[in-house]
Amino acid sequence: MTLDSRLSRMLHMLIHIDLHDGRATSETIAQMLGTNPVVVRRMMAGLREQGYVEAVRGPHGGWKLARDLADITVLDVHNALGSPSLFAVGLAVDHPDCPVERSVNAALGEIFEDAEARVTSRYGKITLADLIPG
Amino acid sequence: MTLDSRLSRMLHMLIHIDLHDGRATSETIAQMLGTNPVVVRRMMAGLREQGYVEAVRGPHGGWKLARDLADITVLDVHNALGSPSLFAVGLAVDHPDCPVERSVNAALGEIFEDAEARVTSRYGKITLADLIPG
DNA sequence: AAAATCATAACAGAAGGGGTTACATTCTCT
DNA sequence: AGAGAATGTAACCCCTTCTGTTATGATTTT
Numbered sequence: 446m447t448l449d450s451r452l453s454r455m456l457h458m459l460i461h462i463d464l465h466d467g468r469a470t471s472e473t474i475a476q477m478l479g480t481n482p483v484v485v486r487r488m489m490a491g492l493r494e495q496g497y498v499e500a501v502r503g504p505h506g507g508w509k510l511a512r513d514l515a516d517i518t519v520l521d522v523h524n525a526l527g528s529p530s531l532f533a534v535g536l537a538v539d540h541p542d543c544p545v546e547r548s549v550n551a552a553l554g555e556i557f558e559d560a561e562a563r564v565t566s567r568y569g570k571i572t573l574a575d576l577i578p579g
Numbered sequence: 580m581t582l583d584s585r586l587s588r589m590l591h592m593l594i595h596i597d598l599h600d601g602r603a604t605s606e607t608i609a610q611m612l613g614t615n616p617v618v619v620r621r622m623m624a625g626l627r628e629q630g631y632v633e634a635v636r637g638p639h640g641g642w643k644l645a646r647d648l649a650d651i652t653v654l655d656v657h658n659a660l661g662s663p664s665l666f667a668v669g670l671a672v673d674h675p676d677c678p679v680e681r682s683v684n685a686a687l688g689e690i691f692e693d694a695e696a697r698v699t700s701r702y703g704k705i706t707l708a709d710l711i712p713g
Numbered sequence: 714a715a716a717a718t719c720a721t722a723a724c725a726g727a728a729g730g731g732g733t734t735a736c737a738t739t740c741t742c743t
Numbered sequence: 744a745g746a747g748a749a750t751g752t753a754a755c756c757c758c759t760t761c762t763g764t765t766a767t768g769a770t771t772t773t
Contacts, residue, residue, distance in 0.1 A: 450671040456683045457671060464679070470718070478673055481763055486719065503771025504717045519687075533667045537584040537591060539612055544712035545598075549590045552653075552710055556701050560694045567690050576686055578678040604749070615732055620750065637740025638748045 451526055454478060455488060456519065459498070459573055463514050470507035488526070495525040514577070520568035531561050585660055588612060589622060590653065593632070593707055597648050604641035622660070629659040648711070654702035665695050 471482035605616035670684045
């Protein structure tokens with residue numbers, strides 16, 4: 446796949462941890478996603494630093510949720526993943542002094558900012574508890 | 580730059596061709612963008628196939644606009660560039676049968692589709708003539 | 714002390730894009 | 744016809760990003 450699907454996978458992970466008694470090892474999660482435990486730890490690092498999950502070392506350790514799913518929004522997860530921009534389209538900055546480039550970038554930039562604001566606004570209104578199927 | 584800025588650069592190119600008597604060689608455009616003539620031809624290929632520009636070979640050749648800038652929208656250019664998706668975020672499809680994955684993807688998918696529809700709608704209302712500074 | 718588990722660095726491989734070279738093709742001009 | 748100017752396109756390299764993997768260290772439980 447050419448698109449960055451980390452947000453989707455991370456939400457998937459967190460909800461499964463919750464459904465799994467709030468505890469799961471990197472190994473377990475990795476098998477669930479068909480990937481490697483190290484990849485899971487890398488992805489989890491941002492969420493750990495932001496206080497959404499805690500890592501417990503040693504036997505019977507693993508990941509546990511530091512908050513209720515109802516207290517974590519999709520926006521929280523998005524930000525914790527360090528997503529730089531939502532858009533696959535950016536603005537060229539080849540000639541910052543060119544009036545044409547400035548005009549083009551002003552028009553596109555406004556559209557992007559508006560769309561990004563709408564998406565993050567909706568992200569902020571969805572908690573992970575809302576995503577539990579049922 | 581990590582983001583795909585082809586749309587922005589292509590709009591820039593087309594407007595400059597127009598301001599340059601409607602004619603410009605790949606060499607000229609490449610110098611303007613600080614890139615290579617082959618890169619320009621590659622980018623132009625889609626627009627040529629869609630009939631927005633024409634390539635004239637031989638001496639005094641180059642690219643010319645096949646339509647007035649007022650008759651080309653940003654959406655036309657976006658589509659001609661073959662942009663697959665506007666978003667840098669995608670949906671994981673690791674477990675199509677998993678209810679959690681389906682629930683997550685349904686929620687995110689709706690947000691993306693809505694945002695994408697808004698952006699393309701606005702793209703469709705802006706012609707390249709609108710972007711000429713002045 | 715042993716085992717389980719996370720933390721992290723390091724490296725390999727795949728994928729995508731851009732830049733470049735090379736060569737073929739087409740067209741104009743003399 | 745021939746020279747030269749331009750596009751068309753394939754092929755290659757390089758760079759970046761992401762993922763997967765291995766290896767080593769640190770921490771915790773038993």
